[in-house]
Amino acid sequence: MEKSRKDNKGRVLRKGEGYRANDKRYQYTYLDSRGTRRYIYAKDLAKLREREEEIKRDQLEGIDNYVAGHITVNEVFDRCMAVKTNLRRTTRANYELMYNKHVRHGFGERVIGSVKFSDVKLFYHQLVTEDGIKPNTVGTIHSCLHPTFEMAVRDDVIRKNPCQGVLGELSNDFGKNTGIRKALTIEQQKAFIDYINGHEIFGHWWPAFMVLLGTGCRCCEFIGLRWQDIDMKKRNIDINHSLVRVKRLRDEPDRRLGVSLPKTEAGKRVIPMMDQVYEAFKLVYEEQLVTGFNETVIEGMSGFIFKNANGSVLNEQNLNAAIKRIVASYNVQEEEKAAREKREPLLLPNFSVHYLRHTFCTRFCENETNIKVIQSVMGHKSFRTTMDVYAEATGNKKQEAMQNLSAKWKEF
Secondary structure, eight states, X not given: OOEESBOTTOOBOOTTEEEETTTTEEEEEEEOTTSOEEEEEESSHHHHHHHHHHHHHHHHHOHHHHHTTOSBHHHHHHHHHHHOTTOXXXXXXXXXXXXXXXXXXXXXXXXXGGOOHHHHHHHHHHHHHTSOOOHHHHHHHHHHHHHHHHHHHHTTSSSSOTTTTXXXXXXXXXXXXXXXXXXXXXXXXXXXXXXXXXXXXXXXXXXHHHHHHXXXXXXXXXXXXXXXXXXXXXXXXXXXXXXEEEOOOXXXXXXXXXXXXXXXXXXXXXXXXXXXXXXXXXXXXXXXXXXXXXXXXXXXXXXBSOBOXXXXXXXXXXXXXXXXXXXXXXXXXXXXXXXXXXXXXXXXXXXXXXXXXXXXXHHHHHHOOOHHHHHHHHTOSOHHHHHHXXXXXXXXXXXXXXXXXXXXXXXX
């Protein structure tokens, strides 16, 4: 039977499709869950493709293919995410982002029944040694893969979870992940804020970065702040939701922002305003009385405080791009100024908006001894997370503390 890659109307056919000139019918061939080749026919190309989509959908959702172990890691991950209905949007968005970026194209295309312990370990090693991924990021990827394989185990698709124990061996190979985070020094923090305060180009960013630096909010919490979430009289900020990227709805061109609860239950909190934060909110409000308020509506929510040049809500990309421009401009001017004054320049590192959260936490830990207060303000679910930052921050102040003790020693 003669088949062509084009039909009698010159239309290019997809992989698996064919046109039978002898009986003017279209044919589609595929492998079922048992590896047996199957054929379907139709006189109309559109009808054939409708049946193709049904077959593909059945193969994704159909239990025969799943139980046979012929399904890929990607398909099981998608299935696993579909049944996890209790995941917070922030967690779901983070898992999908990490999986799509590091797993889907490559390791995720493997048939799940063929993956062994050594395959997973080798994959994790390659992420660290070849792709330069940090061990804690691999931990997040592991949080995607382990439950994926575990669901396949519980459904009797595979006998053992090949992810079991891999992360422990990775820690042995590359050392214990201490979770140390980056923060600006006091001098860098002051230089950054002072530079944008009143700057003719970057001055409009001062309120946003002052709030981020003065509250320790996560970026998704910050961009979701509404005027009704802040109490200017009591000087409190109510963190009760966040804005995250969610999957697009049908007919939408791209992913969109959606409303989610904070990252964890501990994320729902009230943050007292420092004076500088109060002044930042006050400045934004007075400006928007003239320029207009943010009219964006997201899943029924409105009244968002901060807005971009188009009048919509800010996003992480806006903030990171602004930081990059500010740092580049500051460093050029600082190098020129330092050369004139014959001193070493105080340069700013290339950093992301999340640095500001850790910078706030570091300053807080340097000046507060009540760990529970720090944990509450930061919205840390784990006490250990707070302690890690506290130990790091206070460790840096040991020298200063000993010098202070030395100065007072003669009084004892």
